[in-house]
Amino acid sequence: MSSTDNQKFSPEERKIKAVKQMKDIMTTYYFEAKIAGFTGKKIAWITSGGPVEPLIAMDIIPVYPENHGAMIGASKMGPELCNIAEGMGYSADLCSYARADIGCAKVNGGPIDGLPKPHMLICCNNICGTVLKWYEAQARYFNVPLFILDTPFCHDGYTPEIQTYVKKQIQEMIAFLEKVCNKKFDYDKMIEVGKLSIEGQRLWQAVLDTTMHKPAPMTAFDAFFHLALIVTLRGKQLTIDYYKLLLAEMNGRVEKGISAVPDEKYRLLWDNLPVWYRTKWMSDKFSEHQACLVADTYTSAWCTSIKYIDENDFINTMAEAYTRIYLNISIREMADSIISMIHKYDVDGFVMHSNRSCKPYSFGQYDIARIIREKTGIPILILDADMVDERYFSESQIENRINAYMEMLKNKIS
């Protein structure tokens, strides 16, 4: 694709049209959660890796403090809310999602004046151990019941013992939901929700796959935005409808040759959560160098467990899917996953966000970098920052690193 082909698209044409619909859906979602007190629906706060499908089957509204954390980051309200939590006695070394959420709950702050109060908390520690204490703290604060789904770490694979242990807890979770909601679990509805969840995940994967095309119709920064639905409302029809719309738009862009980055020349892979308060800035920085972050390890985490689930028997096969997630496996497996993405998306470089907040994601990054370097030889850039707490972001250093990396990459490839 020659550079002149890409220059014929205006910035307006390059904008993704589905964005508006996503904003409307999320507004409605949070609105419905906020008025749950009037509609009589139950609210559950749940961790981002938690099993949401049983909640959907019970007609409970799931609310995600982590998704809210991303919104807090994007609204640049992180430092203020983290400060409040630190004033309450929480360590500045804690995850900034946790600090922001705890601070926010105290003052009903943040971009939507606080989350609606939960009737229950569902905590799955597949993503990290911080959530255990965070959710325990919030359970005490709100005086509501807490369910913990304990998914053991898969060092070298998924053992029968893990399977038995986690499966038993899924049963316990159902009993918990029945008790809190004072109604029987609808297993027929669960079958339907399970299928919708799988279909949604398949569609999300298809959306992400469109960036295999050169040039890519969207970037990882776009994916960070469009991710919200598959995280929060997995198992609902509206999620499927939205991703069908988004996929059609992406396919249309591929056909017309509309690229996210004008004159895309360098393709990069991103690792770890986004720097939520600087997604546009970062996207522009790379774009100036004709570099496109075509894929990332974070957004793909919400569709890689499909292979473990029998879509006709979701409830009995979900234990493995929820345990074997990207952050709950060995470094070797993580590196293998990255290497296959490097080949799949045919990238020239790898950008790793060393995210101060996320210990499971960031510990081991240097080892993973070493493995990637040895096996693929592609140059790696490490950016030290934090996903929500802007006090840990040094703009001129980060800019310097990005520029130096791109100078190195351009020289290597030319």
Next chain:
Amino acid sequence: MDGDTLIDKEVVFSGYNTVQTAGDIFQLIITRNNIKETDPLHIAATGYGRKLVTFAGKIITEITCHAKGACFLDNNIRTVVDIGGQDSKVIALDDQGNVKDFIMNDKCAAGTGRFLEVMARALEVDLETFAEISLKSHNPVSISSICTVFAESEVISGIARGNKREDIAAGIHLSVASRVHSMANRVMIQPEIMMTGGVAKNKAVVGALEKLFVKTIKVDELAQYTGAIGAAILARSNQ
């Protein structure tokens, strides 16, 4: 530079008004060498203030420039350790002076020139004397803090306890060296190693680093100009 020959060089404090300083130093150099602004000149700018040099034809990061500059000074160099005023970097380069990999310090001044400036002030010595006296120490005091400000408190406590000035000074230099050395281990260190940047003039840091790397570290008399030399070379290249 004229072709591959270095003709002249100058270093001044950047000050608050970088734009003014850049213009002034440029005028100084061209006047001194009977160059006219209308002569065919290739100008590149590097460093944190590089974007403010509006008359530069190229803007290049100092990482790329230090690699090129180090290679110019000695084409056996394959690793550059650059400790500047507010950051430190380790750069792996090839035989053409191209960057193969690099690492920069995390948000912490403790492995940079700023740390040394703060500590020299606490011990009431100038930077040159600071390095000299530390070389007299036989028993360096351990400075454990990784925060410059907390380390300063340790130094002051040390003075109050009666620790010898040279021992405190040696401990400080070791602290900087060990911070940079541990960062450097993340990049493949290959000989020959060259130190660039202002702190390369500090014999105590160089000596401490040599002990940690267990390798000789080369320091050119033009160490402080390495970035500028690299920029001058790149100014006329196609890179």
